[in-house]
Structures are given as structure tokens and as C-alpha cells.
Amino acid sequence: MAESTVVKTSADQLDERLIANASDPLGILRAFWARLRGGDLGSLPVVFGLVVISIVFYVKEPVFLSSRNLVTITQFAAPVGIIALGIVLVLLLGEIDLSVGSVSGASAAVMAVQIVNSGRPVIVGIVAGMLVGVVVGLVYAFLYTKLGVPSFVFSLAGLLAFQGVLLYVLGSDGTINLPSDSWLLDFARFKFLTGTASYVLVVLIGLAFLASRLLSQRSRTKAELSAPSTVSILVKAGLLTGGLAYLTYYLNIGRGWSYLWLFFAALVVAMDFALRRTRWGRHVFAVGGNEEAARRSGIKVTRIYLSVFVGCSTLAAVGGILGAAQLTSVSQATGTTDTNLTAIAAAVIGGTSLFGGRGSAYSAMLGILVLVSISSGLNLIGVDSSVRFMVTGGVLLLAVAIDSVSRRARSSSGRG
Known part of the structure; x- marks a missing residue:
């Protein structure tokens, strides 16, 4: 094949x-x-959900759509969004990682100990924390590919084990406060892109989009495949640039784009490119869609699992480190509250299938925006946190139900 x-x-x-x-x-x-x-809904349900959420909370409390609140939503969505980006990878293979929250907490603890207790440079602490994620991913890949342990089992064990690692690394202190003059804290909390630089970035994004679409058009034309017209490409590029320019103007009324959100967005774009435009990405979708068929076609399935598990755990470590920097400390509760479920829910709500083979990097971004928007809106109108968990659970169940119905429709369409 x-x-x-x-x-x-x-x-x-x-x-x-x-x-x-x-x-x-x-x-x-x-x-x-x-x-x-045919059941190919893509991101339509989550985009529609974001619109509905915005309208409902704006009617209840107009502050919800204020520039300052939107900036806050994006800034606080980024760390868990990065963790959710790793979850997208494992879900594309039809697997799961229940330990990303615990891994993020343990990585943040290692980073904090290196910086505060050992007095090492910030970059050394960051690298040490990320190495925790890499090692965890390598161990998970070994357990899955060599020993055949289901991902649900070893990640559940990891959830418990790395909570213990977090407590052990923090020791009797229980909490480590990060240096207030650290550039890492400055990056995660106080750095924003405003003014001319923000509009220059918008123009660069528009030009990059235009160039990529024109190159794609040229390659498709050369291969004698159907391709979009130049006019349609120009219109799309213009709409994208204009929309981003207005959003940038509105956010600049407050604090503008946070560096943390821009970093998250850059990771999403890079992951989307890797998944859609590289051989590795095509292999990930192929393995997630039909592992045996992918193996028979010559794809190195073991390598795909290795890269995905390492990528997921490393992104969990990065998200944990940035989350700790945003909160200025690492405690025994870091990564152990609802981080796991929020990251997994964000990936699923954003449109990544639990059955493997379908989804995109943008699922993490859209899904975390939905969850953080719900949390922000409920806080603004004074609703108890218990309701937030119930609403989040309902939204997650709805997303999975839509995915199941869509999958059934695609199966029926394929048989037809």
C-alpha cells in the first residue's frame, strides 16, 4: 500500500x-x-461556541469583552494551552496522557530548585525542567512500544508518581518563590507587544500567509492539481490582515498582546506546519488513522510513538515552567489541581478526536480559549466555582458527543 x-x-x-x-x-x-x-465539522462547533459564550457573558457583564479582560484571558490561557498542544499529539495517535499536569508540576519544581536553591542561571533551570519532560517521554515510549503497556495505565501511574516527585523535590518547604527580578517572570507576567511593533507583526503575518498560499498554489498548479485562484488568495490574506489589525488595535487599548500568548501562538503555528506540511506530520495522522496500514506502508511506527510521547511530555514541562513563572512560585499544588483535565478537555473541545487520526494544533488554542472564557465569564458574574466545573464537564461531554456523531456520519458517508 x-x-x-x-x-x-x-x-x-x-x-x-x-x-x-x-x-x-x-x-x-x-x-x-x-x-x-459528511461529518467533517472541523473547528466550526468550537468557533460557534466561542461566539455564543462571548454574547452570553457580554449581555450579563459587558466588561467581559473589554480590552483588558481579553488580554487577561489570552495571557492566562497560554501555559495550559501549551500543555494541551502536547495532548493533541497523543490524541492524534488515539492514545492518552493523564500525567501531563503532574509532569508540568515536577518540571517546574526541578526548575525552581535549580534557580533558587542551587543558585544556577535561569536558563539552566529551564533546561533542567525540560529534560524532565524529555526523560518522561522516553520512558513512556519504551513502556508502550517495547512492553506493550497501555497509555492509560502508565500515564495514570505517572500522574500519581510525579505528584510524589513534586513533593520530594520541594522538600519540607513546600513552596519555592521565584526571584522577582528574573527575566522569566518578566516574560510571563509583564511583557506586552504594543504600538508600532504590534502592527508590524500583523503585516508580517499577513505577508507570510500570502506567500505560503501562493507557493502552495504554484506547487499544485505545477503538479496539475486543482488550485485556488490568485484573487481568492488575496481576499483571504486581506481579511486575515484586516481582522488581526482591528483585534490588535482593540487589545492595544489595554496592554496589547502578551509575549506569553505570542509564544504559545508561535508554537501552535509551528506544530500546525509540522503536522500538515512535513512527512512526520503525515505519518502521525497515518498511524492514528490505521496503525497496521501505516506499518505495512513502510512508516516507522515506533519512531512516531517515540517522537509524540517525548513531544507531549516536553510541552507539558514547558507549560509547567511558564505557569510557575506566571504565578511567581512553585508549590505542592502546582500542576495537581485541574491542570490535567483542563488540558485534555481543551484538546477535545477544540476538535481533536478521541479516536485518533483527526485534529489540528489549533484545537489546543481554540479549546483553551473556550475553557478560560467560561471561567472568566462566570467569575465576572459572581458564579460559584462549583458551577464552573459542572459547565466545563457539560461542554466536554457535548464536544465528545459531537465528535462521536461526526465519526458515525463519516463512516456512513465512506460506506456510501
Whole structure:
């Protein structure tokens, strides 16, 4: 079986249909409707959910959509969003990691001990914390690929074990306060991009989008495949740039884009490129869609699992380190509250399938925005935290139900 056969999906065929009808508005609508009927909802449900959440909370409390509150939402969403980005990777393989919160806490503790107790430079502490994530990923990959231990089992064991590591590393103190003059704290809490620099970034993003689409158009044309028209590409680039410019203007009324959120967004874009445009990414989707078919096509399945588990745990470590910097300390509660469930829920709510083979890096960003927006809105209108957990659980159940229905629709469409 050829590799292209493994990674080719009905969604790919529908995307080609959209491209082929790019110059025909009615054709675009027909192809889009075909995607919905085929169960390929993409990010539509979560985007619709964000709009509904914004309207409901704005009606209840207009401060919700204020520039300052939106900046706060994005800033505090970033650390757990980075952890959720790792969860997206393992979910694409149809696996799970229940220990990301504990790993993030243990990594942050190692980082703090290196900086505060041992007096080492901040960068050394960060590297030490990230190495914890790398080692955990290597161990998980060994347990899965060599010993055949299910990911649910070893990650559940890791959840408990790394909570113990957190307590052991912190010792009798229980809490370590990070140096207030550290550049890491400055980055996570006080650095914002405003003024001319923010608009320059918007223009660069628009130009990068335009260049990538034109290159894609050129390569498709050279391969004698259907490609979108230049006009449609220019319109999309203009809409993207204009929308980002207005959002930047609105956020600049407050504090602007936080460096922490921009770092998270850069990770999402890089991961999206790796998943969609590289051989490694195609192999991840292939293994998640059908492992045996991927193996027979010549894909090194073991290497894919190794890279994904290491990537997930490393991103958990990065998220834990930045989360600790945002809170200025590491305590016995770091990563052990609802971090695990929030990260997993964000990936699923954002559109990543629990059944493997479907999802994107942007699922982590959209999902965490939904959860943090709900939390922020409920806090603004004075609702008890118990309600927040119930609402979050309901949203997660709805997301999984939509995914199940979509999967059934895709199966029916494939048989038809």
C-alpha cells in the first residue's frame, strides 16, 4: 500500500472539491455543505461556541469583552494551552496522557530548585525542567512500544508518581518563590507587544500567509492539481490582515498582546506546519488513522510513538515552567489541581478526536480559549466555582458527543 493511500481521507477529497470550486461561490457552498453532511465539522462547533459564550457573558457583564479582560484571558490561557498542544499529539495517535499536569508540576519544581536553591542561571533551570519532560517521554515510549503497556495505565501511574516527585523535590518547604527580578517572570507576567511593533507583526503575518498560499498554489498548479485562484488568495490574506489589525488595535487599548500568548501562538503555528506540511506530520495522522496500514506502508511506527510521547511530555514541562513563572512560585499544588483535565478537555473541545487520526494544533488554542472564557465569564458574574466545573464537564461531554456523531456520519458517508 502506498503512503499516499494511507494518509488520503475523505476530508482531503472534500478539500480538493473546495479548491476546485474556489472561483464559484455556489460551488464553495455546495462543497462546504457536503463536508458538514459528511461529518467533517472541523473547528466550526468550537468557533460557534466561542461566539455564543462571548454574547452570553457580554449581555450579563459587558466588561467581559473589554480590552483588558481579553488580554487577561489570552495571557492566562497560554501555559495550559501549551500543555494541551502536547495532548493533541497523543490524541492524534488515539492514545492518552493523564500525567501531563503532574509532569508540568515536577518540571517546574526541578526548575525552581535549580534557580533558587542551587543558585544556577535561569536558563539552566529551564533546561533542567525540560529534560524532565524529555526523560518522561522516553520512558513512556519504551513502556508502550517495547512492553506493550497501555497509555492509560502508565500515564495514570505517572500522574500519581510525579505528584510524589513534586513533593520530594520541594522538600519540607513546600513552596519555592521565584526571584522577582528574573527575566522569566518578566516574560510571563509583564511583557506586552504594543504600538508600532504590534502592527508590524500583523503585516508580517499577513505577508507570510500570502506567500505560503501562493507557493502552495504554484506547487499544485505545477503538479496539475486543482488550485485556488490568485484573487481568492488575496481576499483571504486581506481579511486575515484586516481582522488581526482591528483585534490588535482593540487589545492595544489595554496592554496589547502578551509575549506569553505570542509564544504559545508561535508554537501552535509551528506544530500546525509540522503536522500538515512535513512527512512526520503525515505519518502521525497515518498511524492514528490505521496503525497496521501505516506499518505495512513502510512508516516507522515506533519512531512516531517515540517522537509524540517525548513531544507531549516536553510541552507539558514547558507549560509547567511558564505557569510557575506566571504565578511567581512553585508549590505542592502546582500542576495537581485541574491542570490535567483542563488540558485534555481543551484538546477535545477544540476538535481533536478521541479516536485518533483527526485534529489540528489549533484545537489546543481554540479549546483553551473556550475553557478560560467560561471561567472568566462566570467569575465576572459572581458564579460559584462549583458551577464552573459542572459547565466545563457539560461542554466536554457535548464536544465528545459531537465528535462521536461526526465519526458515525463519516463512516456512513465512506460506506456510501
